[in-house]
Amino acid sequence: YEIYGQQTSPTYTREQVMELFSEFDDPRLNEQWHYNNTGQTGGTPGADIKLFPAWDIETGDSEIIVQVVDTGIDLNHPDLQNMLWVNPFPGPENGYDGDLHGWSHVTNSSNIQDTNGHGSHCSGTIAATNNNGIGVAGIAGGDGTEGSGVRIMTSRVFVGSSGGGGFAEAVVYGADNGAVIANHSWGGGGFSQALRDAILYFIENAGYDSEGNPVGPVQGGLVIFAAGNNGSANPNQPIASNPEVMAIASTNHNDQKSWYSQHGSWITVSAPGGETNTVNSQGVLSTVTNGGYAFFQGTSMAAPHAVGVAALVASSFKDDGISGEDIKERLIATSDPIAHLNPNHLMGEGRINAFRALEQDDGVAPADIVNLEVVSTGQTSVTLSWTAPGSSGMEGVAYQYEVRYSKNPINALNFYGAQEA
Numbered sequence: 001y002e003i004y005g006q007q008t009s010p011t012y013t014r015e016q017v018m019e020l021f022s023e024f025d026d027p028r029l030n031e032q033w034h035y036n037n038t039g040q041t042g043g044t045p046g047a048d049i050k051l052f053p054a055w056d057i058e059t060g061d062s063e064i065i066v067q068v069v070d071t072g073i074d075l076n077h078p079d080l081q082n083m084l085w086v087n088p089f090p091g092p093e094n095g096y097d098g099d100l101h102g103w104s105h106v107t108n109s110s111n112i113q114d115t116n117g118h119g120s121h122c123s124g125t126i127a128a129t130n131n132n133g134i135g136v137a138g139i140a141g142g143d144g145t146e147g148s149g150v151r152i153m154t155s156r157v158f159v160g161s162s163g164g165g166g167f168a169e170a171v172v173y174g175a176d177n178g179a180v181i182a183n184h185s186w187g188g189g190g191f192s193q194a195l196r197d198a199i200l201y202f203i204e205n206a207g208y209d210s211e212g213n214p215v216g217p218v219q220g221g222l223v224i225f226a227a228g229n230n231g232s233a234n235p236n237q238p239i240a241s242n243p244e245v246m247a248i249a250s251t252n253h254n255d256q257k258s259w260y261s262q263h264g265s266w267i268t269v270s271a272p273g274g275e276t277n278t279v280n281s282q283g284v285l286s287t288v289t290n291g292g293y294a295f296f297q298g299t300s301m302a303a304p305h306a307v308g309v310a311a312l313v314a315s316s317f318k319d320d321g322i323s324g325e326d327i328k329e330r331l332i333a334t335s336d337p338i339a340h341l342n343p344n345h346l347m348g349e350g351r352i353n354a355f356r357a358l359e360q361d362d363g364v365a366p367a368d369i370v371n372l373e374v375v376s377t378g379q380t381s382v383t384l385s386w387t388a389p390g391s392s393g394m395e396g397v398a399y400q401y402e403v404r405y406s407k408n409p410i411n412a413l414n415f416y417g418a419q420e421a
Helices: 051-055 118-127 167-176 193-205 299-316 324-333 354-358
Strands: 065-070 102-104 151-156 181-184 222-226 246-251 269-272 284-287 293-297 370-377 382-387
Touching (some): 065 118, 065 299, 118 299, 167 193, 193 222, 222 324, 284 299, 293 299
Parallel strands (some): 065 151, 065 181, 181 222
Antiparallel strands (some): 284 293, 370 382
């Protein structure tokens, strides 16, 4: 097996605080174009997971436990140390002596300290601490108040970037100890019935006790895998292409397939994984070892985006009896279509959209706008004005509007083929 991320030279220096497009004060948040793409890396504005409006609804709840099966985690990282899952019943009674924050299944020990950086990077995308005045932000990393944000359970299965061990055991461990969403940014290897059985066990048993009684906020687990970095349409059997898991392909800052990403009919959805082969900052920025931060590229980086959004959904609907399958269906149904940007590659149902995944249907469709007019024009710009309808009667209220333009008439069938303003 191998992990699906490619590392560039880490940087451990903090940059000057930049003007943010969010209420959070994490100084490098603006560099995380994959959350809110304003074109800051030369990409397409809006080619992101729409995280900022999603944060107006949900930022992550500590009852949600996310398992990261990877190279470990930097236990002392200032952006991660407050997001560690704390086992209320650490061993040795459970067979894992000292599994306070997780377990190393590759060394059969409590040493989950990351020496590679890959696991820490994935964990940071999911739940680096938000609004703490340092570093970066995590998708479900809370709002800065004490106890907010989802918790990361670490299952170490790699020491380096390949080989590893204890994969099936790690998956079962997650289900048995409270995790309901699992990030797997790795793949390869030959067929393993034990691993597939373990994945099915997680999906069926996460959120239930040993007697089958519901416990915790989510019933039934969700397993998410990176699609792989071979750049082909062939699935990396027997893991990511299994129908019971979500396979995540990678997009760049233009919502196009990252050059390395696998693709095909077996992909579930896509998410930003970045590209660092020409410009470092076009990768995904997150936490690494030694308290640092770095830009990585890979479907390894795309998968944690899907996991983070899934964790937001679980947090937002935790009192509604939501299941892992419900979360999966929401991520699929609310993804933004990007097929028109990738005509030669199948990238799943679309690129994930955190805001749409959190929306609740009020049962009333938004009414049409009125009084649309051109206020002014420039050489490369146009200013529009319209009246948004009220909420009286049968008129629904739109949260926001999306404006697109084209040289040809736009209708409901070709709307997503038009250029986003």
